[in-house]
Amino acid sequence: LTLESELALAVERGEFELFYQPQVRLIDGGLVGAEALIRWRHPVRGYVSPGEFMPVVNTSALSERIANWVMETACRQARAWELSGNNVRVAINLSPSQLQSGDLAHSVAALLDATGLTPSLLEIEVTEDILLHDERRVLAMFKRIQELGVRVLFDDFGTGYASLSYLKKFPLDGLKIDRSFVFGLLANSDDAAIVGSTIGLSKQLGLTVVAEGIEDEATADFLVSMGCEEGQGYFFGRPMPAEAFDRQFLAAG
Ligand code: G
Numbered sequence: 001l002t003l004e005s006e007l008a009l010a011v012e013r014g015e016f017e018l019f020y021q022p023q024v025r026l027i028d029g030g031l032v033g034a035e036a037l038i039r040w041r042h043p044v045r046g047y048v049s050p051g052e053f054m055p056v057v058n059t060s061a062l063s064e065r066i067a068n069w070v071m072e073t074a075c076r077q078a079r080a081w082e083l084s085g086n087n088v089r090v091a092i093n094l095s096p097s098q099l100q101s102g103d104l105a106h107s108v109a110a111l112l113d114a115t116g117l118t119p120s121l122l123e124i125e126v127t128e129d130i131l132l133h134d135e136r137r138v139l140a141m142f143k144r145i146q147e148l149g150v151r152v153l154f155d156d157f158g159t160g161y162a163s164l165s166y167l168k169k170f171p172l173d174g175l176k177i178d179r180s181f182v183f184g185l186l187a188n189s190d191d192a193a194i195v196g197s198t199i200g201l202s203k204q205l206g207l208t209v210v211a212e213g214i215e216d217e218a219t220a221d222f223l224v225s226m227g228c229e230e231g232q233g234y235f236f237g238r239p240m241p242a243e244a245f246d247r248q249f250l251a252a253g
Pocket residue numbers: 036037038049050051054070093094095098239
């Protein structure tokens with residue numbers, strides 16, 4: 001069996017799951033959202049990380065199907081949280097191939113309609129490579145998605161080749177500072193300069209800024225002192241199943 005045919009079977013068998021990682025307000029640690037991260041619960045190998053199978057998904061016919069499954073599962077979860085009185089924004093990741101296929105804005109609109117989810121509780125994270133594709137098409141699609149009230153965030157900011165020019169071209173709602181700049185923040189003055197400038201830039205552009213990869217309190221404190229509003233990382237919580245997320249972060253009832 002090739003990995004691609006195994007993945008097709010996995011879709012049939014419902015072997016995919018979404019894990020959720022908390023995103024917090026750095027000033028007080030309050031929960032603001034969750035990033036949904038796909039996992040494949042393989043019957044023999046256990047949880048397989050997306051780094052191992054998404055590259056195959058992205059070049060296969062399964063790409064659109066899995067994107068739709070991710071969106072639907074995340075929207076249902078966000079709606080369940082909303083109904084229980086917790087306004088937790090849920091962010092999903094879409095790879096360039098998934099943004100290319102089908103009519104994404106239409107699927108998003110249909111899902112919001114079907115689930116009743118408040119649109120501002122859904123976020124879409126895109127990486128810069130999306131913007132290597134047909135620029136006008138991508139722009140039009142983002143615009144339609146944003147008109148629905150769904151936010152679009154630039155993921156892994158700073159790691160690409162032309163991050164600043166993309167900020168200029170695309171009407172984003174926010175950016176996520178890549179964890180490679182956050183890890184060394186306390187020890188490396190270059191990283192601190194890059195992160196500090198990115199926070200300033202985001203504010204001037206009116207963008208939300210989220211720091212990724214926060215692994216300790218000192219880094220979180222330093223980010224607060226630099227004016228960063230939101231963060232995510234193992235210090236606040238690892239990606240986990242929805243039930244664990246409920247128990248750890250949301251008040252029961
Ligand atoms: O969760 P983990 O660190 O293993 O994720 C590895 C990579 O897989 C990350 O770059 C993440 O953005 C990507 N990824 C995780 N979940 C999804 C998903 O549902 N869809 C897509 N397209 N990428 C995902």
